[in-house]
Amino acid sequence: MDSLDPQGPIAKDIDGLFRLTLYIATAIFILVQGGLLYAAIRYRDRGERTPEPKQIEGNARLEVIWTVIPVLILASIAVPTVDRIFKYTSCSDDALHIEVIGHQWWFEYAYPDQGFTTANVLVMPTDTEVCLDMASDDVIHNYWIPKLNGKRYLVPGQDTLLLLEATEPGEYWGQCGEFCGLSHAKMRARVIAMTPDDYAVWLAEQQQVAVMPAEGSLEQAGLELFLGGQCVSCHNISGVTAGNPALVDGAIYGPDLTHFASRSVFAGAVLDLDEPGALEDWIDNPPLIKPGSFMPNIDLTQQEIEALAAYLRSLD
Amino acid sequence: MATTATPGSRTIFRRPASHTGFWSWITTADHKKIGIMYGYTAFTFFILGGLEALLIRIQLAQPDSAFLSASEYNAMFTMHGTTMIFLFVMPVSAAFFNYLLPLMIGARDVAFPRMNAVSFWIFVFGGVFLYTSFLFGTTGPPAGGNLAEAASRLGSGPNGGWFGYAPNSGIRFSTGTVMDYWSIGLQILGLSSLISSINFIVTIFNMRAKGMKLLRMPVFVWMTTVVAFLLLFSLPIIAVALFMITFDRSFGTLFFDPSMGGDPILWQHFFWLFGHPEVYILILPAMGIVSEVLPTFSRKPLFGYPAVVFAGAAIGFMGFGVWAHHMFSSGVTPITQAAFGLSTMAIAIPTGIKIFNWIGTIWGGKVKLNTPMLFSLGFVGMFVIGGLSGVTHSIVPADWQQTDTYYIVAHFHYVLFGGAIFGLFSGLYYWFPKLTGRMYSEALGKVHFWVFFIGFNLTFGPMHWLGLNGMVRRTWVYAEETGLGPWNMAVTVGAFIIALGVLIFMINWSWSKRNGPIAPFDPWDARTLEWTMPSPTPEYNFAVNPVVTSLDDFWHKKYTEDSDGRPVRRPEAAALVAELEEVGLNPPAPIHLPNPSYYPFMVGLGMPMIGYGVIYRGAAWGIPLGIVGALIIIGSFIGWGVEPLEEPHEEHSDHADEPEPGDDHGEDA
Numbered sequence: 009m010d011s012l013d014p015q016g017p018i019a020k021d022i023d024g025l026f027r028l029t030l031y032i033a034t035a036i037f038i039l040v041q042g043g044l045l046y047a048a049i050r051y052r053d054r055g056e057r058t059p060e061p062k063q064i065e066g067n068a069r070l071e072v073i074w075t076v077i078p079v080l081i082l083a084s085i086a087v088p089t090v091d092r093i094f095k096y097t098s099c100s101d102d103a104l105h106i107e108v109i110g111h112q113w114w115f116e117y118a119y120p121d122q123g124f125t126t127a128n129v130l131v132m133p134t135d136t137e138v139c140l141d142m143a144s145d146d147v148i149h150n151y152w153i154p155k156l157n158g159k160r161y162l163v164p165g166q167d168t169l170l171l172l173e174a175t176e177p178g179e180y181w182g183q184c185g186e187f188c189g190l191s192h193a194k195m196r197a198r199v200i201a202m203t204p205d206d207y208a209v210w211l212a213e214q215q216q217v218a219v220m221p222a223e224g225s226l227e228q229a230g231l232e233l234f235l236g237g238q239c240v241s242c243h244n245i246s247g248v249t250a251g252n253p254a255l256v257d258g259a260i261y262g263p264d265l266t267h268f269a270s271r272s273v274f275a276g277a278v279l280d281l282d283e284p285g286a287l288e289d290w291i292d293n294p295p296l297i298k299p300g301s302f303m304p305n306i307d308l309t310q311q312e313i314e315a316l317a318a319y320l321r322s323l324d
Numbered sequence: 325m326a327t328t329a330t331p332g333s334r335t336i337f338r339r340p341a342s343h344t345g346f347w348s349w350i351t352t353a354d355h356k357k358i359g360i361m362y363g364y365t366a367f368t369f370f371i372l373g374g375l376e377a378l379l380i381r382i383q384l385a386q387p388d389s390a391f392l393s394a395s396e397y398n399a400m401f402t403m404h405g406t407t408m409i410f411l412f413v414m415p416v417s418a419a420f421f422n423y424l425l426p427l428m429i430g431a432r433d434v435a436f437p438r439m440n441a442v443s444f445w446i447f448v449f450g451g452v453f454l455y456t457s458f459l460f461g462t463t464g465p466p467a468g469g470n471l472a473e474a475a476s477r478l479g480s481g482p483n484g485g486w487f488g489y490a491p492n493s494g495i496r497f498s499t500g501t502v503m504d505y506w507s508i509g510l511q512i513l514g515l516s517s518l519i520s521s522i523n524f525i526v527t528i529f530n531m532r533a534k535g536m537k538l539l540r541m542p543v544f545v546w547m548t549t550v551v552a553f554l555l556l557f558s559l560p561i562i563a564v565a566l567f568m569i570t571f572d573r574s575f576g577t578l579f580f581d582p583s584m585g586g587d588p589i590l591w592q593h594f595f596w597l598f599g600h601p602e603v604y605i606l607i608l609p610a611m612g613i614v615s616e617v618l619p620t621f622s623r624k625p626l627f628g629y630p631a632v633v634f635a636g637a638a639i640g641f642m643g644f645g646v647w648a649h650h651m652f653s654s655g656v657t658p659i660t661q662a663a664f665g666l667s668t669m670a671i672a673i674p675t676g677i678k679i680f681n682w683i684g685t686i687w688g689g690k691v692k693l694n695t696p697m698l699f700s701l702g703f704v705g706m707f708v709i710g711g712l713s714g715v716t717h718s719i720v721p722a723d724w725q726q727t728d729t730y731y732i733v734a735h736f737h738y739v740l741f742g743g744a745i746f747g748l749f750s751g752l753y754y755w756f757p758k759l760t761g762r763m764y765s766e767a768l769g770k771v772h773f774w775v776f777f778i779g780f781n782l783t784f785g786p787m788h789w790l791g792l793n794g795m796v797r798r799t800w801v802y803a804e805e806t807g808l809g810p811w812n813m814a815v816t817v818g819a820f821i822i823a824l825g826v827l828i829f830m831i832n833w834s835w836s837k838r839n840g841p842i843a844p845f846d847p848w849d850a851r852t853l854e855w856t857m858p859s860p861t862p863e864y865n866f867a868v869n870p871v872v873t874s875l876d877d878f879w880h881k882k883y884t885e886d887s888d889g890r891p892v893r894r895p896e897a898a899a900l901v902a903e904l905e906e907v908g909l910n911p912p913a914p915i916h917l918p919n920p921s922y923y924p925f926m927v928g929l930g931m932p933m934i935g936y937g938v939i940y941r942g943a944a945w946g947i948p949l950g951i952v953g954a955l956i957i958i959g960s961f962i963g964w965g966v967e968p969l970e971e972p973h974e975e976h977s978d979h980a981d982e983p984e985p986g987d988d989h990g991e992d993a
Contacts, residue, residue, distance in 0.1 A: 009793060009794020009795075009806050010792070010793050010794055011725040011726075011792050011793070011794065012792050012793070019725075021721075022721040022722060022724070022725060025719055025721055025722055026716065026719060026722040026725070029715065029716050029719050029722065030716065033712040033713075033715060033716060036712060037708065037709065037712055040679065040680075040683070040708050041705055041708060043683050043687075044683050044686075044701065044704055044705055044708075047683055047686045047687045047688075047689075047691070048686060048691055048693065048701055051622070051686060051687065051688060051689050051690065051691045052691045052692075052693055053690045053691055053692045053693070058690045059690070059890065060623065060690060060890040060891050060892075061622065061623055061624045061688050061689045061690050061890065061891075062624075062688060062888065062889040062890055063624060063625055063885055063889050063890070063891060064624065064625075064627065064684075064688065064889070065625050065626075065627070065628075065629065066627050066628035066629065066630075066631065066681075066684070067627075067628070067684070070628075070680070070684065071628055071631050071677070071681075074676060074677060074680040075673060075676075075677060078672060078673050078676045079673060082669040082670070082672060082673070082715070085669075085719060086665070086666055086669055089662075089665055089718070089719050089720055089721065090662045090665070090666070092720070092721040093658050093661045093662050093665065093720050093721065094658045094662070096721060097657075097658040097661070098658075112466055112469070112497075146466070146491075146497065147489075147491050147492040147497050147588075148489060148491075148492065148588055148654075150653060150727075150728055152728075152796070154725065154794050157724070158653065158721060158722075158723070158724020158725040158726075158727075159653040159724050159725070159727060159728060160653055160655060160724070161653055161654045161655050163582075163588060163589060163654070163655060164491060164582040164583070164588065165582030165583070165585075165587070165588075166582070166589070166655065168654075168655035169655075181794070181805075181806075183794065183796045183799070184796070185653070185727065185728035185729070185796055185797075186489070186728055187398075187484075187485050187489065187492065187797070187798040188492060189466055189492050189497055189498075190394050190395060190398065190465060190466070190469070190483075191394060192798055192799060193394070193796075193798075193799030193800045193801050193802070194801070196803075260468050278803075293472055294470070295465075295469075295470040295471050295472040296472035299393065299394040299395065299465070299471055299472065300394070300465035300466060300469040300470070300471060301465075301469060301470055302466075302468055302469050302470070303470070304470040305470065305472065
């Protein structure tokens, strides 16, 4: 989450501009604070030893100097600023497009060319300009992966875009920036950048339908609970559920779970999948972990929770 | 009107007559009493806002803390911001304006004394109304969401942020009533400031002492003028926006609901078109105070007086042209981003001019480092930091990284706490003798400054770093893996050090007010008119209307200059001061003052009743309560209309001391 440690060309460029400004600001800081401190100490009232001061009411030449110099400094940083604004607010024609939809309180990612959606973890290839086409399903959110670029809103009823580019494969943390209601703090994001080869493999896997559990297994029991209970009214699992709730106009829906276990984090990228008990705690009482959660506590027994968790963990 | 009537006989209620005791405060139209009440009420809210900040900091001291729930945290950060802006800095500035403005321009009161009282009472009742959300407000998850536990009372304050962004503040996502308390509460508070802005403008342009040309006004008065115009032009914008959101929530108008073609970004434009001038409304009074304190304790005139005045006015004008820099990540077009980035850079120029002139003022002076001066120097130093970090926001791509992080929190606290609040404390110490007739403890005052200075920088300095490291605002928990824990702990320690500083101030204030040494007539060898009166200020202010011949008139009456340009005390200065003291306490002729009135209090009382009526319109008592509130307000205005400002006196024909033309009291108020 460190914006001072940029890992892609866009973030590096912005960081360079920020640092340039910071160095100029530091120089001004030293001069002005130094002048202030010097004057306060040098001219402090030492009784008789300090003469009455000359009554100087101003100096027109100085006023001009300290008006013109800041104008020149600001003009010099204005040029690269305006240049970068235009450079990073549109996508090039050969950019890879991924759609981001904000929900209270998780990010959904749709891959329009392949026709599947996933959640919480954005997977993208390295050394590729990725253009995020963004919108919101409810309130205003703000997408931020500090090491890859600054923030951009997701606005209900409007389209916005954000460029991401990563140089190295790796996992990059993110967080919703704009206050979006009760569990804003728990609306986080994770970006995984892969080499283009790994990305192609990942894309192929994600387009498969879900694996079916073996007859009589705990996972099979979980699948039956999933289909028989309230889960299907919000979640899609391709190859398992009859319809995708996301396609029903105006419906509130949850993350697509087809390849749930392929993601390192869940529940708004707040919980780690390989942390023992985290998934069970979440299924048991979602609003306890994420206040206001649209996923309710449906009073499952311990056995039911374990079966559902086992099934979800099998969805790789 | 019958001239033979006895006081109070012409209105329904007997006109209040007491000049001391409880009712004198409720009914007063004296700008000084109103100023004092503004000050104490605002300070009470400062304590509340400070306690909210401490709860926030306890919660954030460690990652994944469970000290506060999400709803409690959201209520705390919303009310901390709302309180500090609308219930502390604005009204405490109003306290300074009220108390000092007439004194500094040589007037006996503001132009409309009862309107002044109305501003105050609307503020009090608006603030109380807002806070009753914690008693009566309800809150819940967004429609369709679920809670593991209901919100506590602490979590039942307004919780949509002081900025109340749509559509999150709308009825679908903020169920319950708490955001109604917020939108209606701010509407009431805005009305209070709007009324006082008109009052200040009329006072400044009509009631200055003879000879006080505009460019002979103290800089504090100039900054008051700029602030009053900013209020006048910006408050109607937020009033419209708040009406729209209130109607969205209560009556289904859907201005900001995108599912019905509304535009949530429009709310942001409205809010910041008000909200950015508001920033200058908060800082300019402190800039005015500092521009009085630095010359006094440097024994030099303000360096570049016209430059400082025009820079202040320029900041006021330009403050209306930078609002979208709060929205650089909102997806506004690149043209918009470039234009507002450049205008934001431009506003640094008049700000820089002020800072350089302040340093020019102390340069070569005889600098007395007492408490007000330390706070003013602290103001300049801290404001420079806030100003420079502000310039980094104008680098738009860098702001994409910074916005919505603690880097921004650091920036505006350097401006509004290191700036505005340091400046206001400077003023509180500077004018303490004027207000109380006694001296504060210089030792405790200096301790207060250093505790504040250290606590402030420990609290808000690391926030720059936290923000650049990914700490997002308005989050009640953060993950341990972010590594943000240790610096957050340091910030929390700093916040408690600030609280200690406030405690020291309160001890100093309350002790010195009663037991401090009696203040000399002119304790600071000051420059401006308010020091030509005895302290505490007599009820009538000036026994004889002053005549002004220059900027810093009082100073020039005391001092002349030698051939070297250094001040030499005039031989007649001692006699002049003695005469001022003598005459100030014994006015040569009777002075008419505005009589107290019940009506301003009643107008204020009616406001929250209408608010409750709107919120609880579904209950049997809701609409009737609102109607009663409206009738109280209308009735009070009628009563006010038939009640003369000044009751006729026995010796009514005596107008020997009538003010000069051009600084007359208004006939009506």
